Amino acid sequence: MSSESWPADLGPVVCVVGARPNFMKMAPILRAFAAHQPALPTILVHTGQHYDKDMNDRLFVDLRLPHPDINLEVGSGTHAVQTADVMRRFEPVLDTYKPSCVLVVGDVNSTLACTLVGVKKGVPVVHVEAGLRSYDRGMPEEINRVLTDQIADLLYTTERSALDNLLREGISEERVRFVGNVMIDSLLSNREFAHSPAKTLSEAGVDSVFLDEAHAYAVVTLHRPSNVDQLDTLQALLSVLREVSEKIPLIFALHPRTRANIERFSLRDLVRSERIVLLPPQGYLEMLGLMSDATLVLTDSGGLQEETTALGIPCLTIRENTERPITVEHGTNTMVGSDRLAILGGVDEILAGGGKCGRIPEFWDGKAAERIAADLSKWLIARNLDARK
DSSP: OTTOOOOTTSOOEEEEEOSHHHHHHHHHHHHHHHHSSSOOOEEEEEOOSSOOHHHHHHHHHHTTOOOOSEEOOOOOOOHHHHHHHHHHHHHHHHHHHOOSEEEEESSSHHHHHHHHHHHHTTOOEEEEEETOOOOOTTSHHHHHHHHHHHHOSEEEESSTHHHHHHHHTTOOGGGEEEOOOHHHHHHHHHGGGOOOHHHHHHHTTOOTHHHHHHSOOEEEEOOOHHHHSSHHHHHHHHHHHHHHHTTSOEEEEOOHHHHHHHHHTTOGGGGOSTTEEEEOOOOHHHHHHHHHTOSEEEEOOHHHHHHHHHHTOOEEEOSSOOSOTHHHHTSSEEEOTTOHHHHHHHHHHHHTTOSOOOOOOTTOSSOHHHHHHHHHHHHHHHHHHHHHO
C-alpha cells in the first residue's frame, strides 16, 4: 500500500472550512493527508462564513494551513440565508472537481450546508467531530450536528460517548470511527510556537507590569448569543466578571459580537477597570499562550473547554450544558452556567488551590489526524474498487 499512488480515477477530497474553529481542526488533517502513503489529494474550500480577512490570514499563517483553493465569500446573514448561499455556491465546486468525498468538520452552518449538497449529489460525506450533543435544540450548532450526522456517510468521533449518542439516533455503528480529537493535534503541534502573554499584552499596548504584579490571571471569552445578546443576561455576567476581577485580574478577549453588544447596551463601565484588560480577538498562537499560563479560564467556547483540558488549566464554562462532556468527566472543566454564586464559588475554589486536576482523554494524543488519514484512504480506495466490479 505504501508504494502505491492515489488511484487515477478517484477524485480529490474536498475539505471545507467556514469559521475559525474549523481552521484548527483542518490544519492537522491536511498535513496528515499530505504525509500519508499514498497521499490523499485535497481541495480546500473556505466558505467565507467568517470573513475577517486579517484574522483569517493570521490564522492560516499561525496554523501553517495552506491558503484555500476556493473561497466562496458567503459572508454574514441569517442562518437561512447563510446556509442557502453556501449551498448555492458550493454545488459548482463538486461539479468541477468530481471529488471522492466531501470532508466537513465541526458544527457551523457551512458544515451542514456542504453536507446537504454532497449527499444530494451522491458524493460521500465525511464528518470529523461527529456525535457530540448538548441536547439543547436552542443552539443552532446542535441542529447542525444532528442533521449532519444523520446523512453523512462516515463519522469520526473525538470521545467514546459520542457513539452512544449516535446509536440512540438510529445511526449504524458501521459508519462510526473513534479516532480522537484533531483540535488537540493542533494544540500539541503548535504549543512550542505559542506567544508569551507578556508579548501579546505588549503588542496590544498593555503594560506588561500587569502580569509582573499579578503573577496570576484569568482568561475570559464570551460569544454565545444566549450569553451576550440580551441586556439582562450580559449585564449580569459582566457584573459577575467585575467581581471576579477583584479576586484575580482578567484578560478578556472580546468577540466582535460581545463588544458590539456592550456598546449597544451601554455597559462599558462594567468592564472599565485596571483589573480587566480588554483585547480584540486574538490569533491562535496568542490565545494558546494566554491559556497556557493562565490560572483559570472562564468561557462559553466549546473549543476552549477541550484545549484547557489538554493543557491542564481549570476551566469554568458559562453555559447550562456542554456537547463535550468528557471535559467535565475526565478533564478540568466545570459547568457553572450563568449563576453568580456558582461562578464566584468556582473561582474561589480554584484560587484556594482546588479545582479539577483532570486527565487527558483517550486518543487526545496528537495523532487523531493520522488515524483519520489511514482510515479514510482505506475506505475510499475500497469503495472505488467495489464500484469497478
